[in-house]
Amino acid sequence: MTVQSKDLPQQINSVLEAVHSNKSASRPLPAVALVGFIAILVGSYISRKHAKERKAAAAATTGSTSASSSSKVVEGKIVPPKKTSRPIKYTSEATIERNRKYFPPSKIAAAGSSASSVKSAVKVGVNKEFFRQIEAIFKILIPKLRCKESVILVLHTTFLVLRTYLSVIVARLDGAIVKDLIRYLQSKLSIAFRTRLTRYVHDLYLNDQITYYKALNLDDRIQGVDQYITTDIAKFCDSLAGLYSNLGKPLLDTIIFNYQLMRSIGVSGMGGLFVSYVITAVLLRKVTPAFGKLAAVEAKLEGDFRSAHTRLITNAEEIAFYNGAELEHSILTRTYKRLIRHINSIYKIRIAYNMFEDFIIKYCWSAVGLTLCALPVFFPTLAGMDSAKGVAGGDKVVGARTKGFITSKRLMMSLADAGGRMMYSYKELSELAGSTLRVYNLISVLHQLHANNYEGASSTDQNDSVGELYSLNDIRGIINYGYEGIKFVNVPIVTPSPGNVNGGEKLIHNLSVDVKPGGHILVTGPNGVGKTGFARLVSGLWPVFRGQVYRPNPKDIFYIPQRAYLSIGSLRDQVIYPHSHEDMIRAGRTDEELMTILKHVHLAYIPDREGGWNTVKEWKDVFSGGEKQRMNLARLFYHKPRFAILDECTSAVSSDVEGLMYNHAKDLGITLITISHRPALFKYHLHLLKLTGDNGQWEFSTIGTAEQRQSLEKEMASLQAKLNEVDELKRRHAEIQKELEVGMNTGPQDGTKVQKRGLF
Numbered sequence: 001m002t003v004q005s006k007d008l009p010q011q012i013n014s015v016l017e018a019v020h021s022n023k024s025a026s027r028p029l030p031a032v033a034l035v036g037f038i039a040i041l042v043g044s045y046i047s048r049k050h051a052k053e054r055k056a057a058a059a060a061t062t063g064s065t066s067a068s069s070s071s072k073v074v075e076g077k078i079v080p081p082k083k084t085s086r087p088i089k090y091t092s093e094a095t096i097e098r099n100r101k102y103f104p105p106s107k108i109a110a111a112g113s114s115a116s117s118v119k120s121a122v123k124v125g126v127n128k129e130f131f132r133q134i135e136a137i138f139k140i141l142i143p144k145l146r147c148k149e150s151v152i153l154v155l156h157t158t159f160l161v162l163r164t165y166l167s168v169i170v171a172r173l174d175g176a177i178v179k180d181l182i183r184y185l186q187s188k189l190s191i192a193f194r195t196r197l198t199r200y201v202h203d204l205y206l207n208d209q210i211t212y213y214k215a216l217n218l219d220d221r222i223q224g225v226d227q228y229i230t231t232d233i234a235k236f237c238d239s240l241a242g243l244y245s246n247l248g249k250p251l252l253d254t255i256i257f258n259y260q261l262m263r264s265i266g267v268s269g270m271g272g273l274f275v276s277y278v279i280t281a282v283l284l285r286k287v288t289p290a291f292g293k294l295a296a297v298e299a300k301l302e303g304d305f306r307s308a309h310t311r312l313i314t315n316a317e318e319i320a321f322y323n324g325a326e327l328e329h330s331i332l333t334r335t336y337k338r339l340i341r342h343i344n345s346i347y348k349i350r351i352a353y354n355m356f357e358d359f360i361i362k363y364c365w366s367a368v369g370l371t372l373c374a375l376p377v378f379f380p381t382l383a384g385m386d387s388a389k390g391v392a393g394g395d396k397v398v399g400a401r402t403k404g405f406i407t408s409k410r411l412m413m414s415l416a417d418a419g420g421r422m423m424y425s426y427k428e429l430s431e432l433a434g435s436t437l438r439v440y441n442l443i444s445v446l447h448q449l450h451a452n453n454y455e456g457a458s459s460t461d462q463n464d465s466v467g468e469l470y471s472l473n474d475i476r477g478i479i480n481y482g483y484e485g486i487k488f489v490n491v492p493i494v495t496p497s498p499g500n501v502n503g504g505e506k507l508i509h510n511l512s513v514d515v516k517p518g519g520h521i522l523v524t525g526p527n528g529v530g531k532t533g534f535a536r537l538v539s540g541l542w543p544v545f546r547g548q549v550y551r552p553n554p555k556d557i558f559y560i561p562q563r564a565y566l567s568i569g570s571l572r573d574q575v576i577y578p579h580s581h582e583d584m585i586r587a588g589r590t591d592e593e594l595m596t597i598l599k600h601v602h603l604a605y606i607p608d609r610e611g612g613w614n615t616v617k618e619w620k621d622v623f624s625g626g627e628k629q630r631m632n633l634a635r636l637f638y639h640k641p642r643f644a645i646l647d648e649c650t651s652a653v654s655s656d657v658e659g660l661m662y663n664h665a666k667d668l669g670i671t672l673i674t675i676s677h678r679p680a681l682f683k684y685h686l687h688l689l690k691l692t693g694d695n696g697q698w699e700f701s702t703i704g705t706a707e708q709r710q711s712l713e714k715e716m717a718s719l720q721a722k723l724n725e726v727d728e729l730k731r732r733h734a735e736i737q738k739e740l741e742v743g744m745n746t747g748p749q750d751g752t753k754v755q756k757r758g759l760f
């Protein structure tokens with residue numbers, strides 16, 4: 001069988017005949033060889049491409065190879081950890097900038113986003129907005145024509161088109177090989193898409209613009225961002241890669257079968273069939289439920305369930321202390337029930353729709369089709385057959401008509417099957433619209449946050465009822481880097497309050513301070529007044545709504561938070577965070593030096609206790625509260641910045657050790673900006689910034705001045721007054737004790753007395 005020499009209709013014909021007569025090909029080997037050859041080509045191309053990419057990425061990563069090889073020479077003794085992962089090539093800022101315009105806010109409100117983000121009544125589904133979103137995402141998935149993904153896509157398409165053709169020639173050995181190959185390419189495509197998208201999102205999410213912080217604290221459009229990145233992207237890529245082949249095969253089959261049918265029932269018959277297709281398509285489109293929206297809501301509920309579990313894991317100890325299992329159990333059950341109720345309703349909607357769809361496609365199509373197939377039998381002229389045959393040819397004519405009818409009937413059955421599969425794929429397409437919306441929204445919001453565009457009011461009007469409107473879209477303050485100190489000029493401390501139409505709440509009225517090197521300052525004030533807010537402004541976490549902030553460059557300032565943070569990794573990683581071991585070696589630092597630092601924070605026993613610097617543990621569960629805080633201070637001594645903001649970071653450290661740490665920090669030349677309530681820390685500072693909170697008031701003074709002495713004298717007087725009460729309290733205590741003893745000696749000689757004793 002020399003297939004190559006036949007024209008296309010003949011090839012299709014022979015393919016179909018072979019399929020229906022279930023004949024195996026007589027010479028499958030050349031085709032098998034062809035498939036095998038292409039498969040090998042695919043494999044080798046992809047692995048070569050990977051190797052090339054690895055090389056390029058290694059070159060792109062700053063000093064990766066050279067740094068690690070030279071790092072071994074630096075200390076002689078220290079061997080850097082083996083590189084297990086390949087260097088990462090980050091998305092350039094220019095690419096992010098270029099892509100931003102493709103991701104304007106979606107016209108569809110994402111499932112789970114706040115109501116204020118609903119921009120219009122565009123529905124989730126296979127519509128213009130869906131195709132626009134897919135197009136935007138494709139700019140990330142296939143950034144240029146010559147890339148790994150486009151090669152896989154071309155191969156995938158080629159195999160899809162050749163599937164029917166090859167599966168017949170290769171017959172029994174056959175279909176399976178081609179199918180496996182298509183499945184392999186599909187998985188490759190899905191993983192390539194996922195890698196591309198995940199990398200892009202990570203680059204957008206974790207960068208010096210602190211987009212991750214903004215997404216979690218300054219904007220509420222994306223809830224459960226972890227679910228978006230870990231699950232939604234994977235689901236989206238799987239369905240996108242799968243849809244292509246799922247839709248491709250039935251589409252191709254439908255074209256081929258229709259073509260065959262046309263040969264058998266004629267153009268007018270085909271016209272009739274086409275009309276029935278249009279009617280069914282319109283009808284089905286009208287009754288198709290919003291599968292896209294349902295899928296998006298399902299993904300959101302899955303995310304809620306997952307984050308409820310994550311919360312439990314993070315706070316397991318606190319919950320256990322409170323005996324909160326029952327309440328947490330009910331929260332988890334509630335979240336799970338919400339999810340399951342939704343999934344069940346999807347199943348119900350789906351079964352009703354499937355039954356209707358099967359009825360239309362299997363029965364209505366077949367009925368219309370069979371009627372049309374029967375037409376040439378009764379009206380041969382309609383199908384272009386010659387009815388004016390002689391009597392002698394009568395049997396032949398009847399035979400031909402019967403054969404034609406049977407062929408057409410068989411084609412109709414296959415067509416109905418292909419149609420069914422196409423409709424199924426349409427459903428998948430609708431569901432894909434749901435996950436496309438979620439992925440699109442994630443990228444779009446991250447792009448906007450990266451460019452400091454927040455959700456909510458953008459008006460710069462005065463709001464009479466609330467005062468000045470501090471909107472996240474009206475940030476007028478300026479941050480100046482590279483200053484030798486920390487200076488605030490008329491900067492109000494305002495909570496960001498995302499989504500609040502009245503804007504953020506002003507905690508402190510226009511603050512003006514100037515901290516020079518060596519001008520250690522203590523920031524104090526009641527709870528919730530905005531002390532940490534001050535640190536957030538210096539660090540650039542909260543926006544500077546008005547005024548000007550002058551601050552040192554990032555490498556010269558270090559922040560130690562109230563809640564000690566311990567990272568994933570070895571014991572060494574805890575001391576040097578956010579440095580990696582490679583950074584440490586490159587900087588010429590040694591483990592011996594780390595040991596000296598641990599001595600300063602009274603943790604010298606830790607490396608021995610934990611089995612050395614390379615031990616990896618869940619450190620937040622290993623260290624006590626005080627140890628965690630001291631470990632965080634060890635970081636400060638390791639990095640030796642010029643300025644440090646210490647936010648209640650010694651609250652669990654005993655006061656004698658605390659004093660030693662403060663003195664050591666000052667000896668290292670670190671200027672301290674301490675946030676604390678404790679007067680015991682006064683003596684380590686030169687200035688005091690008191691945030692009173694009354695109408696946003698604040699006071700700045702020099703410790704040791706007349707006002708300061710006055711303030712301390714006031715505090716002393718109040719303490720003295722309390723001490724005076726002590727004698728009176730002691731007297732009363734003795735009195736009660738005496739009364740109780742008398743009562744016990746004169747009481748009934750039964751169990752009551754024993755009970756009283758037991759009570760005390």
Ligand SMILES: Nc1ncnc2c1ncn2[C@@H]1O[C@H](COP(=O)(O)OP(=O)(O)OP(=O)(O)O)[C@@H](O)[C@H]1O
Pocket residue numbers: 217218495496497498507525526527528529530531532533534
């Ligand atoms: N991301 C945020 N969005 C909105 N409001 C916030 C946010 N973070 C904190 N706040 C609010 O800002 C106020 C000031 O918080 P801040 O953490 O600065 O207080 P603090 O003075 O450090 O208090 P404490 O002594 O209890 O640590 C609080 O009322 C808090 O609820």
